[in-house]
Amino acid sequence: MLVYPAIDIKDGKCVRLTQGKKDEETIYFEKPEDVAQQWESKGAKILHVVDLDGAFDGVSKNLPVIKKIVDAVNIPIQVGGGIRSLASIKxxxxxxxSKVILGTKALQDKEMLKEAVNLYKDKIVVSIDAHNGFVAVDGWVKTSEVSAVEFAKEVQEIGVKTIVYTDIARDGMMKGPNFESIAHLKKQVDIDIIASGGVSCPEDLTKLKEIDVAGAIVGKALYEGKVDLEKLEVI
Known part of the structure; x- marks a missing residue:
């Protein structure tokens, strides 16, 4: 199981939000590329970057910042947040x-998702953000009527190889992931699942490894010192 340190970008800075709420923000680093180098130096094998401005506004404004992160490290980076077109993916x-994560667009435009998968194969990852079992969209501001499990089955049929599954209620709360819903989803689909939201300690990562997910995204717990990358055995 890979551990993905999360770098969330808002207004060009590295921040963390609580449950994805725009007005509950903590700024951790002025320069996201600095923290990218820090996580790499501590043993990270890959990074998870989210363009929060893109997620909320539907237009990515942080491509120059993302390029700085790419240039600053020698490990792969996956990026999500507000990616709504093939041009943005390219x-x-x-x-x-290395990989591009589609969220809202994947749900709303299946034809575009199919085209992206045809063009870029396993470089396309789909983010499934669940609120009470249903998929949330537009930076988690709205909840659709599509169940997370049904959507996961749909994207698997389209050819997506990896999904990022987030339980919004757990995100940034440091109360542990929703192990039950992650395990349930794992039984329903036959694609890689990267679990996100709620990791608060190394024991949470051990439990996720036992569920046999492909990866786990860790944000606040890293920034608050609750998880030490250098001491983890699971990365």
Whole structure:
């Protein structure tokens, strides 16, 4: 299981939000590329970057910042947040991003998702952000009527190889992931699942490894010192 340190970008800075709420923000680093180098130096094998401005506004404004992160490290980077077009996907891949995560657009435009998968194969990851079992969209501001499990099955049929599954209620709360819903989803689909939201301690990562997910995204617990990358055995 890979551990993905999360770098959330808002207004060009590295921040963390609580439950994705725009007005509950903590700024951790002025320069996201600095923290990228820090996580790499502590043993990270890959990074998870989210363009929060893109997620909320539907337009990515942080491509120059993302390029700085790519140039600053020697490990792969996956990026999500506000990616709504094939041109945006190409732009990210062209600056050296390894994988691109589609969220709202994947749900709303299946034809575009199919085209992206045909063009870029396993470089396309789909983010499934669940609120009470249903998929949330537009930076988690709205909840759809599509269940997370059904959507996961749909994207698997389309050819997506990896999903990022987030339980919004757990995100940034440091209360542990929703192990039950993650395990349930794992039984329903046959694709890689990267679990996100709620990791608060190394024991949470051990439990996720036992569920046999492909990866786990860790944000606040890293920034608050609750998880030490250098001491983890699971990365």
């Amino acid at each position: 732009g990210l891949l062209d600056v050296g991003v």
